[in-house]
Amino acid sequence: MAKKNQYGLILAGGRGTRFWPRSRRSNPKQILRLFSGQSLIQETVGRLRPVIPPERIWVLTNERLRTEIARQLPDVPRRQILAEPDQRNTAPCLGMAAHILHSLDPDAVLGVFPADHRIAKPAGFRRLLPPAFRAAAEGCIVVIGIQPLWPETGYGYVEFPRDVQPGSLEPIQVLRFREKPDLRTAKRFLAAKHYFWNAGMFFWRADVFLEALRHLQPKMAVILGALPPYSDRRFGALLKENFSLCENISVDYAVLERARNVVGLAAGDIGWTDLGSWNAIYEALPRGPEGNVSRSDAVFIDSGGNYVDAPQKLVALVGVRDLVVVDTADGLLVAARTRSQRVSDVVKLLEARKRQDLL
Amino acid sequence: MAKKNQYGLILAGGRGTRFWPRSRRSNPKQILRLFSGQSLIQETVGRLRPVIPPERIWVLTNERLRTEIARQLPDVPRRQILAEPDQRNTAPCLGMAAHILHSLDPDAVLGVFPADHRIAKPAGFRRLLPPAFRAAAEGCIVVIGIQPLWPETGYGYVEFPRDVQPGSLEPIQVLRFREKPDLRTAKRFLAAKHYFWNAGMFFWRADVFLEALRHLQPKMAVILGALPPYSDRRFGALLKENFSLCENISVDYAVLERARNVVGLAAGDIGWTDLGSWNAIYEALPRGPEGNVSRSDAVFIDSGGNYVDAPQKLVALVGVRDLVVVDTADGLLVAARTRSQRVSDVVKLLEARKRQDLL
Numbered sequence: 264m265a266k267k268n269q270y271g272l273i274l275a276g277g278r279g280t281r282f283w284p285r286s287r288r289s290n291p292k293q294i295l296r297l298f299s300g301q302s303l304i305q306e307t308v309g310r311l312r313p314v315i316p317p318e319r320i321w322v323l324t325n326e327r328l329r330t331e332i333a334r335q336l337p338d339v340p341r342r343q344i345l346a347e348p349d350q351r352n353t354a355p356c357l358g359m360a361a362h363i364l365h366s367l368d369p370d371a372v373l374g375v376f377p378a379d380h381r382i383a384k385p386a387g388f389r390r391l392l393p394p395a396f397r398a399a400a401e402g403c404i405v406v407i408g409i410q411p412l413w414p415e416t417g418y419g420y421v422e423f424p425r426d427v428q429p430g431s432l433e434p435i436q437v438l439r440f441r442e443k444p445d446l447r448t449a450k451r452f453l454a455a456k457h458y459f460w461n462a463g464m465f466f467w468r469a470d471v472f473l474e475a476l477r478h479l480q481p482k483m484a485v486i487l488g489a490l491p492p493y494s495d496r497r498f499g500a501l502l503k504e505n506f507s508l509c510e511n512i513s514v515d516y517a518v519l520e521r522a523r524n525v526v527g528l529a530a531g532d533i534g535w536t537d538l539g540s541w542n543a544i545y546e547a548l549p550r551g552p553e554g555n556v557s558r559s560d561a562v563f564i565d566s567g568g569n570y571v572d573a574p575q576k577l578v579a580l581v582g583v584r585d586l587v588v589v590d591t592a593d594g595l596l597v598a599a600r601t602r603s604q605r606v607s608d609v610v611k612l613l614e615a616r617k618r619q620d621l622l
Numbered sequence: 623m624a625k626k627n628q629y630g631l632i633l634a635g636g637r638g639t640r641f642w643p644r645s646r647r648s649n650p651k652q653i654l655r656l657f658s659g660q661s662l663i664q665e666t667v668g669r670l671r672p673v674i675p676p677e678r679i680w681v682l683t684n685e686r687l688r689t690e691i692a693r694q695l696p697d698v699p700r701r702q703i704l705a706e707p708d709q710r711n712t713a714p715c716l717g718m719a720a721h722i723l724h725s726l727d728p729d730a731v732l733g734v735f736p737a738d739h740r741i742a743k744p745a746g747f748r749r750l751l752p753p754a755f756r757a758a759a760e761g762c763i764v765v766i767g768i769q770p771l772w773p774e775t776g777y778g779y780v781e782f783p784r785d786v787q788p789g790s791l792e793p794i795q796v797l798r799f800r801e802k803p804d805l806r807t808a809k810r811f812l813a814a815k816h817y818f819w820n821a822g823m824f825f826w827r828a829d830v831f832l833e834a835l836r837h838l839q840p841k842m843a844v845i846l847g848a849l850p851p852y853s854d855r856r857f858g859a860l861l862k863e864n865f866s867l868c869e870n871i872s873v874d875y876a877v878l879e880r881a882r883n884v885v886g887l888a889a890g891d892i893g894w895t896d897l898g899s900w901n902a903i904y905e906a907l908p909r910g911p912e913g914n915v916s917r918s919d920a921v922f923i924d925s926g927g928n929y930v931d932a933p934q935k936l937v938a939l940v941g942v943r944d945l946v947v948v949d950t951a952d953g954l955l956v957a958a959r960t961r962s963q964r965v966s967d968v969v970k971l972l973e974a975r976k977r978q979d980l981l
Contacts, residue, residue, distance in 0.1 A: 283938070562971050564964060573954055577980055579642070579968040582958035586942065595932055595949055597956055599941035605923060609938040612921050621936055 268370040269396050271315040272360050274463075275304055275324040275332060275378035276347060280610040281540050281603070284594025285572065288622055289327055293378035294335060297544055304378040305335050310385035311376065314392050321345065321364070322378070323356050348503040354517035355509035358476050358487045359502065365469035366492035372399050373472070375465040381547055383534025390432065391528050398434040399466035404475065404518070404525045406437060408459025409535045414449035417539050417604070419461040419515070421527055427457045430531035437527045440520045459527070462535055465514070475518050483509050483517075541587040541596075541603040545570040555580075559590075570600060594621055627729040628755050630674040631719050633822075634663055634683040634691060634737035635706060639969040640899050640962070643953030644931065647981050648686055652737035653694060656903055663737040664694055669744035670735065673751050680723070681737070682706065682715050707862040713876035714868035717835050717846045718861065724828035725851035731758045732831070734824040740906060742893025749791065750887050757793040757885055758825035763834065763878065765796060765886045767818025768894045773808035776898050776963070778820040778874070780886055786816050789890030796886045799879045818888055822896070824873070834877050842868050842876075900946040900955075900962040904929040914939075918949075929959060953980055 279292030286292050293304045301309065308320055317338035324332055326346040333344050345363070347356050357375065364371040374396065382388045395405045408421040410429040420441040427435055440461065444452060452458035467475075477484040486505050491498055510517075519525060536543055548556045553567035559578055561571045566580040573590035580588070585600045598606060613621050638651030645651050652663045660668065667679055676697035683691055685705040692703050704722070706715050716734065723730040733755060741747045754764045767780040769788040779800040786794055799820065803811060811817035826834075836843040845864050850857050869876075878884060895902055907915045912926035918937055920930045925939040932949035939947070944959045957965060972980050 284936075562968055564967050564971070565961070576950075576952045576954055577643075577972075577977070578954045578956070579965070580956050581964050581968065582961035583945065583956055586956065588954070588956055590949070590954055591935075593935045595935055595937045595947070595954070597937070597939050597942055597945065597947055602924070602941035605940050606938070608923050609921055609940065612923070613936075618936070 266372075266396075267319075268368055268400075269315060269319065269372050269374065270364055270368075271308075271311050271320045272357070272364075272373050272375045273304065273307055273320060273322045273378045274353065274356075274375060275322050275328065276350070276356070277377075277379055279379065280607040283606055283610050283613075284591045284596050284621070285589055289331075291328070291379075292538065294328065294331055297538070298381065298548070302335055303381065303538075304332060306381070307376055307378050308336055308339065310382060310388060311374075311392075314389055315374070321360060323347065323360055325350065347506065349507040351506065351509055352511050353514040354476075354480065354512045355483060355487075355506065357472065357514050358480075358483055358509070359490075359506065361467075361469040361472040361476075362487045362490055363493040365473060366494070369470065371469040372396055373467060373469060374399075375463075377463045377537070380463070380535065380537045383536075383547070384532070387531070387533040388535075391530055391533075394432045394434060395466045395528055398526055398528075399468055399471075402468065402471055402524060403434065403466075404471065404522050405434065405466035406519065406525065406527045407462045407464040408527045408529050409462050409533065410529065410531050411453050411458065411460050412532065414446060414453045415460065416443060416446055416449050418537065419443055420452055420458045421461045423457045423459060423527060423529055425457050427459075427529045429459075429529050431529065433528075434526040435529060437525045440515060459529055460535070461515075462530075463537070465519070471524075472518070475522050479521050480510070480512075480517050539604065541570060541589065541598065541606065542600050545587070545600060568600065625731075625755075626678075627727055627731055627759075628674060628678065629723055629727075629730055629732050630667075630670050630679045631716070631723075631732050631734045632663065632666055632679060632681045632737045633712065633715075633734060634681050634687065635709070635715065636736075636738055638738065639966040642965055642969050642972075643950045643955050643980070644948055648690075650687070650738075651897065653687065653690055656897070657740065657907070661694055662740065662897075663691060665740070666735055666737050667695055667698065669741060669747060670733075673748055674733070680704065680719060682719055684709065706865065708866040710865065710868055711870050712873040713835075713839065713871045714842060714846075714865065716831065716873050717839075717842055717868070718849075718865065720826075720828040720831040720835075721846045721849055722852040724832060725853070728829065730828040731755055732826055732828060733758075734822075736822045736896070739821070739894060739896045742895075742906070743891070746890070746892040747894075750889055750892075753791045753793060754825040754887055757887075758827055758830075761827065761830055761883060762793065762825075763830065763881050763884045764793060764825035765878065765884065766821045766823040767886045767888050768821050768892065769888065769890050770812050770817065770819050771891065773805060773812045774819065775802055775805050775808050777896065778802055779811055779817045780820045782816045782818060782886060782888055784816050786818075786888045788818075788888050790888060793885040793887060796884045799874060818886070819894070820874075821889075821894055824878070830883075831877070834881050838880050839869070839871075839876050898963065900929060900948065900957065900965065901959045904946070904959060927959065 275293045279286035294302045321343045329346045398405045422439040557571040559573040562579040564581045566583045568585040570587045587598045589596045634652045638645035680702045688705045757764045781798040916930040918932040921938040923940045927944040929946045946957045948955045
């Protein structure tokens with residue numbers, strides 16, 4: 264069990280447009296049961312539980328999802344499920360969280376975990392937590408790098424020194440952050456063996472993060488610094504009044520890429536995936552005959568490599584390969600599996616058509 | 623208007639397994655609204671109406687469909703909608719009809735029309751009826767040949783003499799019936815220009831057909847000949863008792879291919895199709911951008927040549943070509959369009975799994 268000043272901060276504000284029609288604004292990826300009987304946010308909190316108990320879990324989400332998340336996480340105190348007043352990016356959101364936690368516990372050390380990723384080997388993941396929290400307690404900003412298994416172009420990368428040892432659990436200097444590469448660069452990263460996937464998991468002391476903001480994002484630091492402590496009954500109203508003044512910027516650009524005290528843990532294979540598309544869900548699940556993955560009652564005739572999710576009915580596939588078929592009461596998706604990242608274009612089109620009912 | 627002794631006999635007992643999930647045992651192709659606001663059987667009766675009024679239309683179907691067909695054809699007297707007591711093939715069924723009509727009108731001349739075909743040019747079709755009925759009244763068995771437009775392997779063919787003139791409206795000798803050919807043979811038929819598609823439409827005098835049965839199917843003729851007239855109140859019970867004794871055989875094998883007095887009308891292009899698959903439906907409908915045909919609210923992203931029928935929801939297609947997507951409350955089909963004739967295999971599989979709810 265971790266120390267009492269170690270907190271888990273779950274990032275659960277995502278919209279998950281790439282999982283239409285299953286995901287909607289009111290039902291995004293993090294609260295879907297995509298794998299087990301548990302939603303991704305329940306799995307996220309569950310795999311932290313042996314290290315960080317629910318009473319030290321905080322959730323960052325939006326007003327629309329707050330009630331459902333509270334329902335799915337009954338052990339997490341309701342006042343620790345925070346709704347951002349306005350859709351901003353991760354920097355203001357994490358600044359707000361640092362402010363709140365610091366006002367409650369000046370020694371607070373935060374671990375930041377996206378609610379919509381999957382980790383197939385949770386024990387391997389948990390071995391990373393003590394050294395990460397330790398380095399953070401010592402004043403570092405800590406990121407987790409995952410040893411790449413293929414030349415993924417959909418992830419950002421962390422560049423470590425050449426002598427990095429995957430799985431060593433020793434914090435190591437981060438040379439650079441690299442944005443999503445093209446395929447050629449991704450192949451070079453894979454071959455070089457010292458570029459790691461940026462898993463979007465971070466660790467820092469609340470006061471260290473607030474200090475970094477004062478240095479790197481002074482305007483944002485002033486806005487957040489003017490807020491009263493979380494226990495103050497004016498907190499909610501003042502947050503609502505001022506939060507939207509913060510710049511819409513990710514923590515990566517705002518802080519990580521520019522801070523001095525950034526170190527990383529180079530993880531080995533912990534079965535991590537950010538589940539960026541229906542194809543990623545397909546890849547993460549065990550396959551049946553002919554490489555089909557079916558979450559429904561299905562009949563396959565001369566069909567292989569397909570992902571089928573249509574719990575309300577029988578699905579028959581005839582003579583088709585590598586499709587994603589996802590059926591809901593009001594929306595049906597049929598997509599080429601390898602192009603399933605373009606499902607977000609469906610959502611854009613529905614927005615343009617003002618089909619609020621389907622968003 | 624035709625003579626008073628001319629009757630239309632609609633064959634509407636088909637199960638339409640190739641149109642799953644839209645078609646079911648209780649909802650086969652002939653009663654579906656596949657094109658217009660009208661079902662195929664309504665279209666069939668409608669295009670006969672200028673020649674044969676509803677009071678001289680008779681329908682051959684089964685017990686399961688009788689009520690729905692009566693509902694769809696309110697102008698057809700209810701006692702003229704006949705349910706075969708047992709699923710036999712077309713020969714016993716047409717023998718029963720000939721017996722019934724002959725018992726009511728000894729001069730009856732019957733035109734037999736499948737309920738589940740489409741004819742895009744009904745005026746051209748109707749021009750065939752007077753010469754066909756005339757040749758039948760003179761004692762011939764008359765078939766309709768349709769000039770082929772492509773080397774179709776899914777149809778039977780009628781071989782005429784080489785000097786046949788499509789659209790001439792002159793009855794001409796039928797040399798041979800040819801079963802569904804392989805592609806090479808079908809191409810030869812198309813090039814030879816004197817092989818015509820067998821449209822499954824026939825004309826004969828009731829007494830001529832009964833005489834042909836006595837000669838070619840003596841056992842069946844005895845069974846049917848022992849029935850009382852249709853007006854006799856014992857008719858239904860005796861039919862039920864004896865009908866299943868008839869051989870399960872098509873009228874093509876039982877009579878047409880072996881009778882002497884068979885002639886044909888060589889029709890030109892009357893826009894006829896037997897709608898044997900979802901692909902045939904796709905081919906028969908006007909196409910939208912990228913060759914997509916949608917009967918639903920649909921979004922196409924980088925997708926072409928698809929047929930979409932999902933009236934209850936929005937369908938999004940992403941990066942897919944030449945698919946058939948048909949959605950119902952309890953069944954969803956996704957098939958390669960050119961292999962949609964294999965949809966009947968889905969029904970066979972569901973039968974093997976005893977999924978009566980989906981049949």
